[in-house]
Amino acid sequence: MSAPPVSGLTSTLHKVVELASLAPSVHNTQPWWWRVRQNVLELHADPDRQLLVADPEGRNMVISCGAALHQAEVAATSLGLRTEIERLPEGDPPGPLARITVHPAPQGTPDEDRLRVIEERRTDRRRFTSWPVPPTRLAALGRLATPYGVRAIPLDDVSDRYRVELLVSRAHALQARDPRVRAELESWVDGKRLGQPDGVHLDVLPPSQSSGDLPSRFPDGTLEDVDRDLGGSDALLVIATMGDDARSWLATGEAMAAVWLGAAADGLSVVPLSQPLEVPETRLALQHDVLETVAVPQLLLRIGWQPISRSTLPRSPRRPLEEVLRP
Structure with missing residues (x-):
């Protein structure tokens, strides 16, 4: 054709x-x-x-x-x-x-x-399997960000991963104490937008304790995760830019999608972690204590394998074409 x-x-x-x-x-x-x-x-x-x-x-x-x-x-x-x-x-x-x-x-x-x-x-938040992501494959995924002037930095050092887990937990705790943040999140998780073609619906969220060692910002969902007791393993990529303006943010999104589609083509699952980048304290700590660079962190990506036998997720609802097209 x-x-x-x-x-x-x-x-x-x-x-x-x-x-x-x-x-x-x-x-x-x-x-x-x-x-x-x-x-x-x-x-x-x-x-x-x-x-x-x-x-x-x-x-x-x-x-x-x-x-x-x-x-x-x-x-x-x-x-x-x-x-x-x-x-x-x-x-x-x-x-x-x-x-x-x-x-x-x-x-x-x-x-x-x-x-x-x-x-x-899909964004599959169920627990990953214990199969590691080979470093060569992770490096190849990271290179997909290069055409956009963006760095995708693997975090494979044990101490760096430990620091990241602490920062995710810290950001989670700080936002959980803010009633405005909680109310905003709740408005986009079923709740007020139930039946709308957007937001995060409970049928694509597993029980929060099955999402691995990192705390989940989302409530317990109804998605069955029969393998939740398996020891999970994942790889972490930090997407970072030299600037911190709209052009840098746009490039971050392009790089993220390039990495994600590359991972999906290889059978890998990706879960973005934006929470520690939303809190200035934890974002600054990620830049200086973990990356030790002038590059500005924009997004964290968890990458891992889902069990072969695991059911396919339903697609999160999307807005109709007539709603996203304007004259």
């Missing part, structure tokens, strides 16, 4: 937006909207979906949009199109975060395998 002619681009771009909207986002807020103009896709952040208490600067919101941008690019090229991306053409939000110009590619053919990875990717 060849790439669609220009006259058929509109429906194809709608398909690209649908696939891009399957990207991971903080608390499944899906804080983006798109505009289609001829052969151009514009990506915008949706401040109405920003977590104003936990994410007052909009960092996690823009990271989430970066993930959608990467998946849009992968979707477009996998559908047989050629892409050109202009990032932050009009500066920081509220202008567009990026523009993707697409062209029919000569002899372009769909890549069904890559499209399937996008559609089957």
Whole structure:
């Protein structure tokens, strides 16, 4: 099947937006909207979906949009199109975060395998197995972040991992004491948004004690985790940038999605940890005490193996196309 002619681009771009909207986002807020103009896709952040208490600067919101941008690019090229991306053409939000110009590619053919990875990717918070992630594989995943000017740093030192666990616990404790943070989280976990095509639903959350040694910010879910007594093992990647502005955050999201899709293609599971990056105290400690670098940490990724026999997660709900496309 060849790439669609220009006259058929509109429906194809709608398909690209649908696939891009399957990207991971903080608390499944899906804080983006798109505009289609001829052969151009514009990506915008949706401040109405920003977590104003936990994410007052909009960092996690823009990271989430970066993930959608990467998946849009992968979707477009996998559908047989050629892409050109202009990032932050009009500066920081509220202008567009990026523009993707697409062209029919000569002899372009769909890549069904890559499209399937996008559609089957999930955030599986169930406990990982004890199988270690080989260092060579982890390093290869980390290199997927390089094209975005982002570092993905493996944390394989025992003392570094111990420090990270302490920082996650510290951030969890600090946010748990803040009633505003708790109320904001609860508003996006079933609760007030029950039945809405967004948020984190209890049917994709395991019992919190089955998520491993790190504390969970989410309540006990209804997702059965029959292997919760197994000793889990995971790898940790820190995504870090040299800057700490909207451009850096967007690149972080692109890098995260690239690593995640690469991991999913290899059969690995990824769980992002944003909590210690949301608290200034723990974020600074991660930068200086763990990374010992001027690079700014933006996100932690847990990577591991799920049991082969484990059931496939249902997909978290997504907003309909007519809601994320605006004139």
